[in-house]
Amino acid sequence: MTLAIFVFVLFAGLAIGLPVAYALILTGVALMYHLDFYDAQIVAQNLLNGADSFPLMAVPFFMLAGAIMNAGGLSGRIVNLALALVGHIKGGLGYVTILAACILASLSGSAAADAAALSTLLVPMMMKAGHSKGRSGGLVASSGIIALVIPPSIGLVLIGVTGNISITGLFMAGIVPGILMGLSLSVTWFLVSRTENTQPLPRVERKDIMRTLVESFWALLLPVIIIVGLRFGVFTPTEAGVVAAVYALFVATCIYRELRIPQLYKVFLESAKMSAMVIFLVAAALVSGWMITIAGLPQQVTSLVEPFKHSPTLMMLVIVGLIILIGTAMDMIPIVLILVPVLLPAAVASGIDPVYFGIIFMLACSIGLITPPVGAVLNVVAGATKARMVELIAGVWPFLLAQCIVLLLLVIFPQLVLTPYRWIMQ
Numbered sequence: 001m002t003l004a005i006f007v008f009v010l011f012a013g014l015a016i017g018l019p020v021a022y023a024l025i026l027t028g029v030a031l032m033y034h035l036d037f038y039d040a041q042i043v044a045q046n047l048l049n050g051a052d053s054f055p056l057m058a059v060p061f062f063m064l065a066g067a068i069m070n071a072g073g074l075s076g077r078i079v080n081l082a083l084a085l086v087g088h089i090k091g092g093l094g095y096v097t098i099l100a101a102c103i104l105a106s107l108s109g110s111a112a113a114d115a116a117a118l119s120t121l122l123v124p125m126m127m128k129a130g131h132s133k134g135r136s137g138g139l140v141a142s143s144g145i146i147a148l149v150i151p152p153s154i155g156l157v158l159i160g161v162t163g164n165i166s167i168t169g170l171f172m173a174g175i176v177p178g179i180l181m182g183l184s185l186s187v188t189w190f191l192v193s194r195t196e197n198t199q200p201l202p203r204v205e206r207k208d209i210m211r212t213l214v215e216s217f218w219a220l221l222l223p224v225i226i227i228v229g230l231r232f233g234v235f236t237p238t239e240a241g242v243v244a245a246v247y248a249l250f251v252a253t254c255i256y257r258e259l260r261i262p263q264l265y266k267v268f269l270e271s272a273k274m275s276a277m278v279i280f281l282v283a284a285a286l287v288s289g290w291m292i293t294i295a296g297l298p299q300q301v302t303s304l305v306e307p308f309k310h311s312p313t314l315m316m317l318v319i320v321g322l323i324i325l326i327g328t329a330m331d332m333i334p335i336v337l338i339l340v341p342v343l344l345p346a347a348v349a350s351g352i353d354p355v356y357f358g359i360i361f362m363l364a365c366s367i368g369l370i371t372p373p374v375g376a377v378l379n380v381v382a383g384a385t386k387a388r389m390v391e392l393i394a395g396v397w398p399f400l401l402a403q404c405i406v407l408l409l410l411v412i413f414p415q416l417v418l419t420p421y422r423w424i425m426q
Helices: 002-015 020-035 040-051 055-072 074-087 090-110 111-129 133-148 152-161 167-173 175-193 204-216 217-231 237-255 260-295 297-306 312-327 332-349 354-368 376-385 389-412 416-425
Strands: none
Touching: 002 020, 020 040, 020 074, 020 152, 020 237, 020 260, 020 332, 040 204, 055 074, 055 090, 055 152, 055 237, 055 260, 074 090, 074 167, 074 204, 074 217, 074 237, 074 376, 090 111, 090 133, 090 175, 090 217, 111 133, 111 376, 133 152, 133 175, 133 354, 133 376, 133 389, 152 260, 152 332, 152 354, 167 217, 167 237, 167 312, 167 416, 175 354, 175 376, 175 389, 175 416, 204 217, 217 237, 260 332, 312 332, 312 354, 312 389, 354 389, 354 416, 376 389, 389 416
């Protein structure tokens, strides 16, 4: 009965148009009434406790870092470097998109921000070279979601906070899966682009490649600082967010000098708005999350998936299927906040490593961002390129299939995640 009330109230709230945060609070209140101990002070206290989290402070700092990078020329220099390296081969602009997305993913941690930047910079160039708008936009959207897996991923921070999992461990474990996502897109792009009649860019001379590499050096140094600093315990993930924001601000204003002081207000304001939305969602999720624990919902879910308990692979397939199904209609952040507290105990009871669970969970969530009918990242690309959603859906499906194959391989062969992760952490 408790599980039925949780599901009904949550989806009823969403169905009538309540914002997700308010639907989560309403769900917690409904469970309180069901268990007959409603207290408004408990609701307020859990809201405050949900926002009062040191690890959660990483989110606004990484969001600010990403905004500064896009406004301050760091993202543009990464794209220019990718153009110089692989732009001259057949279908080269597609490989430029994938390479730039992987590098940008290690800078910003936001799929939407990366997709918007790449759409603005590369889709017009790809169309001029002869690629269709739908295929170009589909590749950009599929490449953008790599930012949720490669560190410093904002999604992994949320999973770490919500599930009490090591954020540093999640960051280190996300490196290899993120690279595999990029490789799968490269193979797929090779297969779909070889039949197109396109005009590659002229080959860039070696001296110009070196000049571009020197120009992008300061941008490329940031992911090295973050990963090395986290790996050797120089700073925590939250402190890494501060380092990223301050470093990006210094490079954008003092070295590249593309971000002027008057522009800072707009950059800080937009970052603050996005951060406030995310943190309020997390705070609201703690209201329902606290009630989920009190009502024993994790135990109920564990009993429902009892038939799969002795097969971790089958358990993960069930979890992945559920996440992708919900991801077709819901954004990544509410999926993390709602499902991680419910599904993580069941996964751990089956012997699944929490860090591995977090990586697979995030990969499934990222695929949901390019899956119709909602496809949040598809909508970002559509807005940036003025493309019709039908075009993008037609163009994204080969890359969506490639990402699903990577996810399936990681579920069937968990050592592809765990072995590199343990080697890095040694």
